[in-house]
Amino acid sequence: MTAFYLLDIIGTxxxxxxxxxxxxxxRMDPFGVFIIAFVTAVGGGTMRDILTGRLPVIWMxxxxxxxxxxxxxxxxxxxxxxxxxxxxxxxxxxTIGIGVFTIMGTEIGVKAGFHPMISIALGTMTACFGGVxxxxxxxxxxxxxxxxxxxxxxxxxAITFLILQNLVSNVNLVxxxxxxxxxxxxxxxxxxxxxxPAFYSNTTS
Amino acid sequence: MTAFYLLDIIGTxxxxxxxxxxxxxxRMDPFGVFIIAFVTAVGGGTMRDILTGRLPVIWMxxxxxxxxxxxxxxxxxxxxxxxxxxxxxxxxxxTIGIGVFTIMGTEIGVKAGFHPMISIALGTMTACFGGVxxxxxxxxxxxxxxxxxxxxxxxxxAITFLILQNLVSNVNLVxxxxxxxxxxxxxxxxxxxxxxPAFYSNTTS
Amino acid sequence: MTAFYLLDIIGTxxxxxxxxxxxxxxRMDPFGVFIIAFVTAVGGGTMRDILTGRLPVIWMxxxxxxxxxxxxxxxxxxxxxxxxxxxxxxxxxxTIGIGVFTIMGTEIGVKAGFHPMISIALGTMTACFGGVxxxxxxxxxxxxxxxxxxxxxxxxxAITFLILQNLVSNVNLVxxxxxxxxxxxxxxxxxxxxxxPAFYSNTTS
Numbered sequence: 001m002t003a004f005y006l007l008d009i010i011g012t013x014x015x016x017x018x019x020x021x022x023x024x025x026x027r028m029d030p031f032g033v034f035i036i037a038f039v040t041a042v043g044g045g046t047m048r049d050i051l052t053g054r055l056p057v058i059w060m061x062x063x064x065x066x067x068x069x070x071x072x073x074x075x076x077x078x079x080x081x082x083x084x085x086x087x088x089x090x091x092x093x094x095t096i097g098i099g100v101f102t103i104m105g106t107e108i109g110v111k112a113g114f115h116p117m118i119s120i121a122l123g124t125m126t127a128c129f130g131g132v133x134x135x136x137x138x139x140x141x142x143x144x145x146x147x148x149x150x151x152x153x154x155x156x157x158a159i160t161f162l163i164l165q166n167l168v169s170n171v172n173l174v175x176x177x178x179x180x181x182x183x184x185x186x187x188x189x190x191x192x193x194x195x196x197p198a199f200y201s202n203t204t205s
Numbered sequence: 206m207t208a209f210y211l212l213d214i215i216g217t218x219x220x221x222x223x224x225x226x227x228x229x230x231x232r233m234d235p236f237g238v239f240i241i242a243f244v245t246a247v248g249g250g251t252m253r254d255i256l257t258g259r260l261p262v263i264w265m266x267x268x269x270x271x272x273x274x275x276x277x278x279x280x281x282x283x284x285x286x287x288x289x290x291x292x293x294x295x296x297x298x299x300t301i302g303i304g305v306f307t308i309m310g311t312e313i314g315v316k317a318g319f320h321p322m323i324s325i326a327l328g329t330m331t332a333c334f335g336g337v338x339x340x341x342x343x344x345x346x347x348x349x350x351x352x353x354x355x356x357x358x359x360x361x362x363a364i365t366f367l368i369l370q371n372l373v374s375n376v377n378l379v380x381x382x383x384x385x386x387x388x389x390x391x392x393x394x395x396x397x398x399x400x401x402p403a404f405y406s407n408t409t410s
Numbered sequence: 411m412t413a414f415y416l417l418d419i420i421g422t423x424x425x426x427x428x429x430x431x432x433x434x435x436x437r438m439d440p441f442g443v444f445i446i447a448f449v450t451a452v453g454g455g456t457m458r459d460i461l462t463g464r465l466p467v468i469w470m471x472x473x474x475x476x477x478x479x480x481x482x483x484x485x486x487x488x489x490x491x492x493x494x495x496x497x498x499x500x501x502x503x504x505t506i507g508i509g510v511f512t513i514m515g516t517e518i519g520v521k522a523g524f525h526p527m528i529s530i531a532l533g534t535m536t537a538c539f540g541g542v543x544x545x546x547x548x549x550x551x552x553x554x555x556x557x558x559x560x561x562x563x564x565x566x567x568a569i570t571f572l573i574l575q576n577l578v579s580n581v582n583l584v585x586x587x588x589x590x591x592x593x594x595x596x597x598x599x600x601x602x603x604x605x606x607p608a609f610y611s612n613t614t615s
Contacts, residue, residue, distance in 0.1 A: 031356045046256070051456065053465025055258025056317075063320045114466075115473045136341060136546060151441045236561045251461065260463025261522075268525045341546060 003172035004107070007179065009068050011100030016041040016072035018094040019134050024080055026138050036134055037073040041065075041097075043130030048105050048122050052112060091190070094131065098154060099182035102127040103175055106158040107165075116162055123158040124151055127182075153189060157182030208377035209312070212384065214273050216305030221246040221277035223299040224339050229285055231343050241339055242278045246270075246302075248335030253310050253327050257317060296395070299336065303359060304387035307332040308380055311363040312370075321367055328363040329356055332387075358394060362387030413582035414517070417589065419478050421510030426451040426482035428504040429544050434490055436548050446544055447483045451475075451507075453540030458515050458532050462522060501600070504541065508564060509592035512537040513585055516568040517575075526572055533568040534561055537592075563599060567592030 019040025023033040042059050049057045059065035105126025109119030128150060161178040168174050224245025228238040247264050254262045264270035310331025314324030333355060366383040373379050429450025433443040452469050459467045469475035515536025519529030538560060571588040578584050 035356075050255055050460055051465070051467050051470065053258075053463075055256070055260075055465075056319075057256050060256060060319055060323050063322060066320075066322055066326075112466075114470055115476075117473060117476055118470050121476075132547075137337075151445075240561075255460055258463075260461070260465075261524075262461050265461065265524055265528050268527060271525075271527055271531075342542075 003175050004104070007100045007175060008104055009064065011097045011104065012041045012065055012068045013072040014093040014100070015044075015097035015130055016069040017076045018097060019130070020073045020076035021093070022134055022138060024077070030077065033077065034070070034073050036137060037076070038069050039137060040130045040134040041069050041072075043133040044101055044105070044126040044128060045130075047129040048108065048126045051125075052108070052114075052122070054108075095183050095186050097130075098127040098150065098186065099157065099179040101130075102154040102157045102182045103161055103179050106161050107175075110162065110165065119162065120155055120158040123161070124154040127154045150186065153182050153186035156185050208380050209309070212305045212380060213309055214269065216302045216309065217246045217270055217273045218277045219298040219305070220249075220302035220335055221274040222281045223302060224335070225278045225281035226285075226298070227339060227343060229282070235282065238282065239275070239278050241342060242281070243274050244342060245335040245339040246274050246277075248338040249306055249310070249331040249333060250335075252334040253313065253331045256330075257313070257319075257327070259313075300388050300391050302335075303332040303355065303391065304362065304384040306335075307359040307362045307387050308366055308384050311366050312380075315367065315370065324367065325360055325363040328366070329359040332359045355391065358387050358391035361390050413585050414514070417510045417585060418514055419474065421507045421514065422451045422475055422478045423482040424503040424510070425454075425507035425540055426479040427486045428507060429540070430483045430486035431490075431503070432544060432548060434487070440487065443487065444480070444483050446547060447486070448479050449547060450540040450544040451479050451482075453543040454511055454515070454536040454538060455540075457539045458518065458536045461535075462518070462524075462532070464518075505593050505596050507540075508537040508560065508596065509567065509589040511540075512564040512567045512592050513571055513589050516571050517585075520572065520575065529572065530565055530568040533571070534564040537564045560596065563592050563596035566595050 016037040019037040020033050022040075023036035028036065042057070042065065045059070046057050049055060102123040104123070106119050106123030108126075109122035110116075114122065131150075157178050160181050161174065164174045164178060165171070221242040224242040225238050227245075228241035231237075233241065247262070247270065251262050251264070254260060307328040309328070311324050311328030313331075314327035319327065336355075362383050365386050366379065369379045369383060370376070426447040429447040430443050432450075433446035436442075438446065452467070452475065456467050456469070459465060512533040514533070516529050516533030518536075519532035520526075524532065541560075567588050570591050571584065574584045574588060575581070578587075
């Protein structure tokens with residue numbers, strides 16, 4: 001088992017838990033909770049695989065993803081009372097998932113020989129599309145368009161990955177370092193309430 | 206013409222009518238009604254075909270699906286006044302479509318050699334994704350996440366199919382039996398107001 | 411560079427600007443504006459390519475699409491004050507994009523040997539799906555299901571294209587003529603407030 005594969009399973013579990021938490025917050029039934037967990041966990045990778053033509057999608061060919069999501073959903077449901085400060089828990093899992101999946105997606109783009117900008121876009125999409133789908137299914141405007149700087153952290157991490165993978169020979173180290181960069185940038189951004197500049201000077205439009 | 210193909214067309218017509226009824230209830234114009242009917246009818250199968258890489262999708266290669274949807278939409282528009290108790294009519298068509306498409310999708314998963322859990326997921330997805338897309342396009346939280354036990358009926362039917370297809374030699378009989386199982390489970394579930402257990406003891410979260 | 415390719419880039423720019431205008435109207439941050447611009451610009455073509463199995467999608471293989479969208483987004487952001495009568499500007503760009511993409515999609519369907527009805531559907535989908543995705547991401551009921559006759563203009567243009575391409579030898583001329591037909595039909599439809607017949611005689615349902 002490579003660090004790559006292990007990170008993918010960790011990201012899947014983290015995103016499944018973040019999805020399950022949102023679904024329970026919307027008071028969905030257990031099946032709804034599982035579906036939202038599932039979509040949040042595999043949504044980004046599925047979109048990446050569809051757009052690049054890597055079909056059938058990976059989670060249909062490796063049943064471990066399904067087991068990871070089922071396990072994560074059950075654990076989240078069981079421990080829902082311990083996760084009472086759910087917004088912080090949700091944020092933590094979401095951030096881990098975003099960090100892992102950004103590097104996963106960028107790596108796949110690089111291996112497939114796409115333009116660096118496309119590889120960065122694939123990384124960002126892998127990280128963010130699951131959450132976008134989760135929000136659309138829950139009838140919210142996707143959080144990524146509204147708050148914080150999810151995507152900037154992904155893009156910085158993806159660019160760092162593109163640079164480091166040419167310089168550092170230990171590929172597992174590059175995965176872990178750049179994943180941590182995405183996570184740290186995002187945590188710092190939230191801590192310092194950094195956000196992108198607004199450009200709306202007039203009050204209404 | 207096989208029972209398989211015939212069931213597929215029947216499911217397509219049933220889902221197209223259910224979609225057209227929802228769209229008319231939302232007071233959409235005739236084009237909007239057709240699109241919602243179309244998406245409801247082919248959405249699940251299209252998602253299944255994309256994820257498994259069976260492209261171009263089937264309704265692009267067999268024009269009969271388009272004719273079936275156009276016909277179903279026109280009939281629904283013409284007889285909309287006779288369908289005045291539309292919620293029951295909608296429910297009936299929706300249930301038939303769900304029964305047929307569950308078995309269709311599961312069969313395709315089995316034939317393609319996927320893990321039984323993936324085959325069950327493909328069946329459930331084929332049955333449910335059209336309705337999910339319909340609800341998203343109409344800006345509702347998908348009904349499947351909120352009410353009744355749509356998916357449980359699909360999963361029971363899909364499991365029964367997986368068991369019976371190894372035991373019963375007459376494959377057409379298996380199709381029809383398991384389709385009826387999905388329909389009957391769903392009707393019973395609604396009749397007895399059975400729903401999944403809630404696990405929200407605290408009032409707000 | 412063919413007229414086909416040039417039209418595609420023009421349509422991409424027009425749709426990116428229309429998407430950016432909607433996103434700025436929703437007061438999204440710069441990243442959200444870019445994503446909505448991107449999705450609006452490539453959404454229709456991406457859906458067309460996925461359904462027909464033309465993967466990886468075209469904008470992953472030709473970086474010019476990304477440059478066009480980035481440029482269009484930046485220009486829209488810079489000149490947002492000059493575009494203060496944004497609804498008319500939005501409408502104009504949207505109409506140009508719809509005209510161009512209808513003919514693009516229909517042409518691809520014809521070349522791939524699909525049934526004429528499927529080719530028309532591909533054209534209409536290429537033109538309309540980006541806007542549908544934009545509206546779903548912004549949590550609106552897609553405008554296409556509610557107002558004006560977007561799709562009728564597309565269908566008329568696509569049918570004209572199917573007829574003319576057999577009669578006229580200058581293929582660039584056919585592209586431009588039929589693109590203009592879509593644009594003119596849509597402008598006339600809005601000018602004369604033409605809309606599809608309603609069939610809701612009862613007040614509520």
